[in-house]
Amino acid sequence: xxxxxxxxxxxxxxxxxxxxxxxxxxxxxxxxxxxxxxxxxxxxxxxxxxxxxxxxxxxxxxxxxxxxxxxxxxxxxxxxxxxxxxxxxxxxxxxxxxxxxxxxxxxxxxxxxxxxxxxxxxxxxxxxxxxxxxxxxxxxxxxxxxxxxxxxxxxxxxxxxxxxxxxxxxxxxxxxxxxxxxxxxxxxxxxxxxxxxxxxxxxxxxxxxxx
Amino acid sequence: xxxxxxxxxxxxxxxxxxxxxxxxxxxxxxxxxxxxxxxxxxxxxxxxxxxxxxxxxxxxxxxxxxxxxxxxxxxxxxxxxxxxxxxxxxxxxxxxxxxxxxxxxxxxxxxxxxxxxxxxxxxxxxxxxxxxxxxxxxxxxxxxxxxxxxxxxxxxxxxxxxxxxxxxxxxxxxxxxxxxxxxxxxxxxxxxxxxxxxxxxxxxxxxxxxx
Numbered sequence: 537x538x539x540x541x542x543x544x545x546x547x548x549x550x551x552x553x554x555x556x557x558x559x560x561x562x563x564x565x566x567x568x569x570x571x572x573x574x575x576x577x578x579x580x581x582x583x584x585x586x587x588x589x590x591x592x593x594x595x596x597x598x599x600x601x602x603x604x605x606x607x608x609x610x611x612x613x614x615x616x617x618x619x620x621x622x623x624x625x626x627x628x629x630x631x632x633x634x635x636x637x638x639x640x641x642x643x644x645x646x647x648x649x650x651x652x653x654x655x656x657x658x659x660x661x662x663x664x665x666x667x668x669x670x671x672x673x674x675x676x677x678x679x680x681x682x683x684x685x686x687x688x689x690x691x692x693x694x695x696x697x698x699x700x701x702x703x704x705x706x707x708x709x710x711x712x713x714x715x716x717x718x719x720x721x722x723x724x725x726x727x728x729x730x731x732x733x734x735x736x737x738x739x740x741x742x743x744x745x746x747x
Numbered sequence: 748x749x750x751x752x753x754x755x756x757x758x759x760x761x762x763x764x765x766x767x768x769x770x771x772x773x774x775x776x777x778x779x780x781x782x783x784x785x786x787x788x789x790x791x792x793x794x795x796x797x798x799x800x801x802x803x804x805x806x807x808x809x810x811x812x813x814x815x816x817x818x819x820x821x822x823x824x825x826x827x828x829x830x831x832x833x834x835x836x837x838x839x840x841x842x843x844x845x846x847x848x849x850x851x852x853x854x855x856x857x858x859x860x861x862x863x864x865x866x867x868x869x870x871x872x873x874x875x876x877x878x879x880x881x882x883x884x885x886x887x888x889x890x891x892x893x894x895x896x897x898x899x900x901x902x903x904x905x906x907x908x909x910x911x912x913x914x915x916x917x918x919x920x921x922x923x924x925x926x927x928x929x930x931x932x933x934x935x936x937x938x939x940x941x942x943x944x945x946x947x948x949x950x951x952x953x954x955x956x957x958x
Contacts, residue, residue, distance in 0.1 A: 548925075666925050713922050714759075714877045718944075719930035729951045733929075736947040740940045 541566070541642045541738065542657065544650035546664040546702070546710065549694035550672030550680070552722045553665035554646050556730045561644040563735070569637060570646040577629040588626050593647055594697055595704035596623035627705055647698070651715060652706040661737065664716040665730060667723035752777070752853045752949065753868065755861035757875040757913070757921065760905035761883030761891070763933045764876035767941045768855045774946070777853040780845075784859060788840045799837050804858055805908055806915035807834035838916055858909070862926060863917040872948065875927040876941060878934035 543560060547553020554570055561568035574592055578585035620628070631653045637643055638654050651662035667675075673687045684690045702710035713719050718737050720730045754771060758764020765781055772779035785803055789796035831839070842864045848854055849865050862873035878886075884898045895901045913921035924930050929948050931941045 664924050664930075709923075711924050712920075713875050713924045713927070713930035716924070716930065717932045717935045719875075719924035719927065721928045724928045725948075725951060732951050733944065733948055737936075737944055740936060740943050 539742075540659050542638050542654060542660045543644045543734075544654065544660060544662050545644065545646045546651065546662070546716065547646065548666040548672065548711070549691055549698065550676040551665045551667040552675060552727045552730070553663075555727055556665055556722065556734070557644045557646050559727070559731045560734055563731070564642070564644075564738075566642040566644065567637075568644050568646075569634075573630055573633055573645075573648060574626075576633050577626055580629060580633065581625075587622060591623040591626055593701045594623055595701045596621035596627075649702055649705050652702075652708065661718065661741070662716040663734065664711055664713070664719040665722050666711065666719065667721055671723035750953070751870050753849050753865060753871045754855045754945075755865065755871060755873050756855065756857045757862060757873070757927065758858070759877040759883065759922070760902055760909065761887040762876045762878040763886060763938045763941070764874075765857050766938055767876055767933065767945070768857050770938070770942045771945055772855040774942070775853070775949075777855065778848070779855050779857075780848060781857040784841055784844055784856075785837075787844050788837055791840060791844065792836075798833060802834040802837055804912045805834055806912045807832035807838075860913055860916050863913075863919065872929065872952070873927040874945065875922060875924070875930040876933050877922065877930065878932055882934035 541564070543557070545553050545557040547556075557570070558568050571589075571592075574588045575585055577583075578588055627649075630648050634645060634648065634650050634653045637645070638657060638660070651660070654660045669688060669691065672691055676682050676687055676691065682690070699710035702708070708715050711719075718734065720733060722730050725733065752775070754768070756764050756768040758767075768781070769779050782800075782803075785799045786796055788794075789799055838860075841859050845856060845859065845861050845864045848856070849868060849871070862871070865871045880899060880902065883902055887893050887898055887902065893901070910921035913919070919926050922930075929945065931944060933941050936944065
């Protein structure tokens, strides 16, 4: 690719959004970031990866306190050395890492409010993947090999965590189509179908940029 | 086309969703329904088209009363002869017309909660078109040739009317990606870009149905 291309993928749990993102990254020959960002945050701060893992994509409950004390402001770099909840520290460090990756290279970034963090860039395609409950339950059980008593309850819990995280840090609504350039139903299209439509989208954007 | 194909299009005001729908219908050689459904409702009931036009895609304020009196139930045919607000009458009659069109032929239907009304069918593709405010303001002023003092306020007002209508009659959230198979940003893609991606989507679904 000549032009830089950054793709962010938001996804309902079990929709296959991560797998779709990985396939797109492999086909385009660009980097793929998901949990890798936690490792990078741990390395950057010298803090434990396990501690960050626990609060990954989880909203803190004291952002208002942080704002009130002037320790944190949306969009501005604030040193994570101040006494913030670990969730907020991770969000701030992840934001810096995501911005730095986007400055450096074409890539696919999954989750972590990357669409919002990179909202001022013009070279970003924001995608959201969702699917019906039955498709997602089957994927979680068969492919992710997760065994829980109440699969639907588990899906709802993870989705709730993701939406709370997104809504909390962005002030927007997770999964609201207006926040994304392209939203796809992987239950109707399948994983490869989604990959094909995203490829068509990239081609279309490339053509319109040339004209 | 061998298989029947019904496409519903929800759209933010000024996003070009209607124009995109018309282009798709023309290219596929299938029928297109937008305001035509009001004419059909007027003919069916012998009531005035102008009266229906006034309450088109506008929620009534007394649905709870209607439910309480047993005059209206979601998903079931209820005679519009009973004393319902005109909005509810129009919704019920439009629902019957939309179901009857979908039984008869391939088509594109714009707005009017068609995605929800046809939710039990498998041959429907539900699409939502949105765009940034600047793109929509420009389209409303330049192409729709609408002259108002406060274009942004006008956009917000029509969007509010459409979302209230949709949320009221469906119990779902207008523009929430989970309600649609495909959501596109016409500000980023352009009108023809959206048409091309929808064509790719139809082709992809056709291929996966064959395999």
